[in-house]
Amino acid sequence: MKLAAIADSLWGNKARVSYLLLAAVILLFTCLGGREIWTQEHRWADIVSGMFYRNDFLHPYLGNSDYYDKPLLSYWLIALFAKLTSALTTWTLRLPSALAGLLTVASIYFLGKKIQDRHLGLLSGWLLLTTYYFVFWSRVSSADMLNLAGTVFAVAWYFNKREHARFWDYAVFFLVIALTSLCKGLVGAIVPLIAVLVDIILQKSWKQHLRLTLVWAVIPALLVYLSPFIASSYFGGDSFAQNGLYLVYRENILRYFQPFDHQGPIYTYFLYLPVYLLPWTIFFIPALLTLKSRWKNMTTDSRWVAWTLFVLFLFFTSSGSRRSYYVLPMVPFAVLFTADWILSGEPVLARKRLWSAGLIVIFFAALFAAVDVAPAWYYAKFGVNRFAVALQKEASRIKPWHVWNVVILDAESKMNFYLHLPPGAVKYHIKGTERINVPTSDQLLAMWPLLKNRDANTIYVSRKLYAPVLQHILAGYRTLEVAYPSLPFINKQDTDSPVAYIPAG
Structure with a gap:
C-alpha cells in the first residue's frame, strides 16, 4: 500500500475515529496482565489487598504502615474491578490505567478536532498512541495515567464548551478536575487550569468566564474532592495516624517549594521530554526549531498549544522536586504541537507527512510485539x-x-x-x-x-x-x-x- 493511501486512512478523508479507538484497544489491552509486577506497582497491589483484608477502604496501608501519600481514588478503581471480577490480579491492577489511556487518546482527538480540524485530532491520536512511554504507562498500575487522562479530558471539555459555557458545563469541568486530583494530587488541577488560563489570555475572554456562575460551579467539585478526606478522618481508622489533607499539602505544595526528595537537576525535563516523546522526537525537535519562522502564520489555537507547552515546561522545571516521569502531563501537548507542524501548509513537509504515515504503522507493530506479546510470552514461562x-x-x-x-x-x-x-x-x-x-x-x-x-x-x-x-x-x-x-x-x-x-x- 502506498504511503499516501495509509495517510488517507489514518487521518485523511477515509480516516475514522473508530479505527483509532480500535487500535488503542488492541495496543493497550492485549495481554495487559501478562507482564510481571513492575517496581511501584507493588504499592497499589499491597494497599488494595490490605483494604480487602481489613475491610477498610478509607485508610491506605502499605504493609502495616500508614500510607496516605496518594489520595484514594486510584485504589478504589482497582478495588472496584477486583470486586467485579472476584480477583485482584495484574489485569485488574492495570485496567484503570489502560482505560485512562483509551480516554486520553479519545480526548486528544476531540481536542485537536476542536482547535483545528479532525485531521489534527486523528494525527495527534495516532502519534500519542505510538509514543512508547504513553503506551508503557497505560499498562502500569499507578495514578499517573489516571492523572493524564483527567487533565486532557478536562481541557478538551473546556474547548468544546468555551463559547457558550453554562453552569453545568463549568460544574463538569471542575468535577473532572476534582476527580483527577483525587488520583494523584493537585497537579491534576494545575495542568488543566494552566491550559485554560493560557487560552483565556490569548482569547481575551476574561469577561466571558469571570461570572458568578463560575464560582457556584466550583462548590460541587470542592465537596466531591473533600469528601474522601473527611470520611477518612471521621469514620474508623482509630489507629491510623496520617491526615490525608496534610499529605496533600506535603506531597504537592511543600514538595514543590521545599523538596525533601526526588531533587533532580534543573535540566531534568530538557532531557526527559524528548525521551518521553520517542519515537516522535524526530519530528518534535524540527517543529521546535522552526517555531520562530512559523509564528506569524500560526492560528491563535496553534499558538495556544505552543504557549501551553512552554508554560507547563516552565512550571514543572521551576519545581524543586523533579523526576523523569513527572514530564508525562506535557506529552499530549507536545504531541499536538508536533502534529500541528506536520500538517502545516509548508510544501517541504509534504514528504514528511507521508513518512509519518509509514512510521505510525511500523511503530504500532513494533510496540505491539515488544510491549504486549514478548513480555506476556516470557512471564508465562519464567519469572x-x-x-x-x-x-x-x-x-x-x-x-x-x-x-x-x-x-x-x-x-x-x-x-x-x-x-x-x-x-x-x-x-x-x-x-x-x-x-x-x-x-x-x-x-x-x-x-x-x-x-x-x-x-x-x-x-x-x-x-x-x-x-x-x-x-x-x-x-x-x-x-x-x-x-x-x-x-x-x-x-x-x-x-x-x-x-x-x-x-x-
Whole structure:
C-alpha cells in the first residue's frame, strides 16, 4: 500500500475515529496482565489487598504502615474491578490505567478536532498512541495515567464548551478536575487550569468566564474532592495516624517549594521530554526549531498549544522536586504541537507527512510485539509469578498449602502479591542503604533472630543475595529458585531474584 493511501486512512478523508479507538484497544489491552509486577506497582497491589483484608477502604496501608501519600481514588478503581471480577490480579491492577489511556487518546482527538480540524485530532491520536512511554504507562498500575487522562479530558471539555459555557458545563469541568486530583494530587488541577488560563489570555475572554456562575460551579467539585478526606478522618481508622489533607499539602505544595526528595537537576525535563516523546522526537525537535519562522502564520489555537507547552515546561522545571516521569502531563501537548507542524501548509513537509504515515504503522507493530506479546510470552514461562506457582505446588506435596507459614526475609515486595499473603506476613525488610552485600551467618542471625528457632511449618523466602549464607543456616531445607530461559541477555545471577527454603518434611 502506498504511503499516501495509509495517510488517507489514518487521518485523511477515509480516516475514522473508530479505527483509532480500535487500535488503542488492541495496543493497550492485549495481554495487559501478562507482564510481571513492575517496581511501584507493588504499592497499589499491597494497599488494595490490605483494604480487602481489613475491610477498610478509607485508610491506605502499605504493609502495616500508614500510607496516605496518594489520595484514594486510584485504589478504589482497582478495588472496584477486583470486586467485579472476584480477583485482584495484574489485569485488574492495570485496567484503570489502560482505560485512562483509551480516554486520553479519545480526548486528544476531540481536542485537536476542536482547535483545528479532525485531521489534527486523528494525527495527534495516532502519534500519542505510538509514543512508547504513553503506551508503557497505560499498562502500569499507578495514578499517573489516571492523572493524564483527567487533565486532557478536562481541557478538551473546556474547548468544546468555551463559547457558550453554562453552569453545568463549568460544574463538569471542575468535577473532572476534582476527580483527577483525587488520583494523584493537585497537579491534576494545575495542568488543566494552566491550559485554560493560557487560552483565556490569548482569547481575551476574561469577561466571558469571570461570572458568578463560575464560582457556584466550583462548590460541587470542592465537596466531591473533600469528601474522601473527611470520611477518612471521621469514620474508623482509630489507629491510623496520617491526615490525608496534610499529605496533600506535603506531597504537592511543600514538595514543590521545599523538596525533601526526588531533587533532580534543573535540566531534568530538557532531557526527559524528548525521551518521553520517542519515537516522535524526530519530528518534535524540527517543529521546535522552526517555531520562530512559523509564528506569524500560526492560528491563535496553534499558538495556544505552543504557549501551553512552554508554560507547563516552565512550571514543572521551576519545581524543586523533579523526576523523569513527572514530564508525562506535557506529552499530549507536545504531541499536538508536533502534529500541528506536520500538517502545516509548508510544501517541504509534504514528504514528511507521508513518512509519518509509514512510521505510525511500523511503530504500532513494533510496540505491539515488544510491549504486549514478548513480555506476556516470557512471564508465562519464567519469572516470579511462575516461581510462586512452583513454590505452592512443591510445598503442597509435603502438606496442604494453607498449613504453611511463609516468612519473607527481605525478598522483593511483589512476593506478597504473588503468594497471596496477608499484609502482616511480610517481615524483616531491609532498606537498600542497610543491605549487606556479603553477609556472614552471625549478621543474618542478628538481623533475623527467628532463624534460630525454626519450626517445620515455615517456608522462608529471601533474595539470591543471601543464598550462600542461608543455605548454610538452613541446611537440609529444599531450595527453589526462579527459572530463567537459556538466552545470553538474561542475567541469571540477579541477586534480587527470590529463593525459597522449604522444610524437607
